[in-house]
Amino acid sequence: MPAPLSPAGVIAAVRDGRAMPDGALAAFAAGLATGEVGDAQAGAFAMAVLLRGLGPAGRVALTEGMRDSGRLLRWDLPGPVIDKHSTGGIGDCVSLVLAPLLAAAGAFVPMISGRGLGHSGGTLDKLEAIPGWQAELDPAAFARIVRAEGAAIVAASPDIVPADRRLYAIRDVTGTVESIDLITASILSKKLAAGLGGLVLDVKAGSGAFMKTRAEAETLARALVETAVGAGCPTVALLTGMEEPLAPALGNALEVAEAMAVLEGGAGPLREVTLALGAEALVLAGLAAPAEAEDRLARLLSSGAALERFGRMVAAQGGPRDFTARWREMLPAAPVVAPVFLQESGTLSAVKGVELGRIVVELGGGRRYLGDRIDPAVGLSDVARIGTRVGPEAPVAVIHAADEAAWQRAAETLRAAVVLGGDTAPPARILGRIA
Secondary structure, eight states, rough: OOOOOHHEEEEEHHTTTOOOOTTHHHHHHHHHHHHSOOOOHHHHHHHHHHHHHHHHHHHHHHHHHTTTSSSOOOOOSOOOOOEEOOOOOOSSOOHHHHHHHHHHHOOOOEEEEEOBBBBBOHHHHTTTTTOOOOOOOOEEEEHHHHHHHHHHEOOOTTSSOHHHHHHHHHHHTTTTTOHHHHHHHHHHHHHHHTTTTTEEEEEEETTTTSSEEEEHHHHHHHHHHHHHHHTOOOOOEEEEESSSOOOSBHHHHHHHHHHHHHHOOOOHHHHHHHHHHHHHHHHHHHHHHHTTTHHHHHHHHHHHHHHHHHHHHHHHHTSSSTTTHHHHSSOOSSSEEEEEOOOEEEEEEEEEEEHHHHHHEEEEEEEHHHTOOOOOOOOSOOOOOOTSSSSSSSSSSEEEEEEHHHHHHHHHHHHHEEEEEOOOOOOOSSSEEEO
16 A cells, blocks of 8 residues: 655645545545645645646545535435535525525425625625524534425534635635636535535626636536536536626625515516526426426415425524515615616616626625625615616616715716617526536
């Protein structure tokens, strides 16, 4: 038996593109979790992976090693366990609709979610706009709610994938965030540690996404699907467009309101993408045939079953028991709410999605620094869709701000973030499928 590679040996092997013995990357991941691998070694490893790559087998090995660096969830439930992950965008509140919708269809959804990252909002931040709702649950409470209500959306506990927690922080300060291999291992290690029987991925492309082009998104989607399947988790990815906000609102309470509108039967792109992802999940879970899955989910929305399940989930996590009946009066509202008009009329042909997300951060709806406190009420609503007319008579959006000065700053940025042009067709929402 050859001696196991030291951390320095692993780094050199990745740097030189050499094969490594079985278990080398898993041992390196374990060293990240325990501290045996130092910060300098972790940074050198991340840079070597960025520059040379790990290859498909190496991605699987690193992902499995990071998954196994902490506690693994095990489920004994009377139905399939499935989840969804999005690579992030603007106005993306799919999880708030999809988790209770899948639960209403008979699946169990233990959704471990995150907070806002850069211009992209976080699912936990959005749900915390609901009075009393709690993201931090102990493992026993998490398991109890999933079993009783079919779904729970929680923050990762510190003992879930500690190797990723360590490596992610180092990537952030070493210029290695963009590595496809490290992105893949980071995303999937957390999802696979949740004990899933299937996973649906929403990989976004466009001005409001982290992947700006369809080609970039497809490269990531293929890496994610191949790695997840290689690690034993059936997985499908949809490529979805993010040339404009998915829901016509950005900001925590405002996006909860958009999710509630869909749960109450509303139409629009948010519903379209949710149903497409949900149909893939039902098929993976063995709960529906491809030809009937989307129709089944649409009926669960129309009947109010998904709304009722959402209410149960909110109450179980500390929110009001009557939230679904009184959500309009319960969600926080900003003191300054006013539309923004442009001086000239025209057809909205493009929006600078990252700038829209940054407006919300500057208003206080996201974090510029780790300890920043979020204002759940601020953001943008009624954001005009690409292909519609805007100008002095038709606003481009409504800004919700804490004061007049913040509204003025946001309005100036917003006017510079939209592009007028000729007739433009609405952008496609579903760009492709990878399995």
